[in-house]
Amino acid sequence: MNTKIMMIDDDPDFVAGIKSILEKANYSVNVAYNPKDGFQALQVEHYDLLLLDIMMGRGAEGIALARKIRKDPKLKEMPVLIITGLREQIAFLFPGQSVHPHFVENDELLEKPVEPKLLLEKVKALLRLAEERKSKIQE
């Protein structure tokens, strides 16, 4: 079965670029262009990974969404790759945590724009970690 990735970002041009990289690497990608639709989609279907933008709508709505995900027992284990144009501000809000923002249990941060190779590496690493955790729990 294909690995399924959800992407929540309000910038269609940016989404097109990222989606194209991931689909070329045989991931199946669904997109929501706002946090509300995104959260709904996550409730309906299971995804292996979430790509999340921070600055959406009226401000840092991505952070609010990450908090909701952390509180949701079904979703809180899902790995999240945060892709943001605001690394500096994030580093300022959460000093000393620039690599692992820890908005949710398992997350990583990448800065926009992102080189295709780097994106695929991070995605693979997050998926592998999630896989390892799952098999540990099953043991």
Added chain:
Amino acid sequence: MNQRSKLLIIDDEEIVLDSCTQILAGDDIQIVTASNGTLGLQLIKEIMPDLVFVDLKMPGISGLEVLEGIHDFDPNMVAIVITGYATVSSAVEAMKKGAYDFLPKPFTPDELRLIARRGLEKRRLTLEAITLRKEKEMLREQFAAIVSHELKAPLGAVQQNLFVLVDELSNQLTEEQKGRFERMKTSISDLINLILTWLRVLSVDVNKIQETFHPTSIASAVSKAVEIVQPHATRKDIEIIPSIEEPLKFVNGDEGTLVETLVNLLNNAVKYSRSGSQVLLKAEEGETDILISVTDSGIGISKEDLPYIFNDFYTGKSDQAVEKGSGIGLAITRRIVEAHHGVISVESEPGKGSTFMIRLPALKVPEHA
């Protein structure tokens, strides 16, 4: 002021309280009185008056202590001391402790009205200044947010798609086409970096760099800056001639932003110079400071532009046929220099060239110590 002004009078003499109240009473003013300092300080915290009259000589806590209390509670509250002729020296003392003015006894009703009006006006201006400062701060933060999202985001998306296209077309592109893609990527990343620089300076308080100030070598900052600008100068066939007096005292500062400052000045000098000319960069020691100057023999700056060149987004009125700047480099430069407790100035003659001078306070220890 649309609100009623609140005025508090603190004096142990009932007759003073009564007469002042009578003289000053009006529709736009609310008067409260206190017969001693302790009660006065309590009322200050309760009603937060705009203006306080306080007698210096009172039983119990003195007028000076009340002044101190006012200053601790709200340094922007305006206080005027009332004092007898015999205690002019203590009035001076009171002014030192933050009193805005003093009123010698005995005073006429007109004198009291005048000084009260002046005091309230002072309070109004102070409050206005505070509001303006807050608004300016908010605008600056909003501007930063707009720049980051509205300018940086679309550029990021373009860059993202360039990355992807290069990747997807890698088998079909000729070397020449790949080169063109690389140049596009470089230009966009330069633009993104420029926006980040603006953001840093406009959204962040430059004075924050002071938190990490430490003894910094100007000689090292100069050579780093020259290295950065060298390619630009070489392209235009301009020679940068540094001359650094050795040894040079250190300054207390931040090397990164000092280099940025010198790069800005050198880049400007190169930009506005004719091919084949020279740019002089001098660093020398004054009595208590380090003087750095950048001199070009370029187009110069017209008299009407000169007073404004250190302002944000000023690019000059005179339409000279040169590369246009963003109008922010010199403003950034000025802020960085000022954060270092330094001064920047300029002398220029149109057609002959300009000299920019930076003075930074030097540390007492010489460089080699």
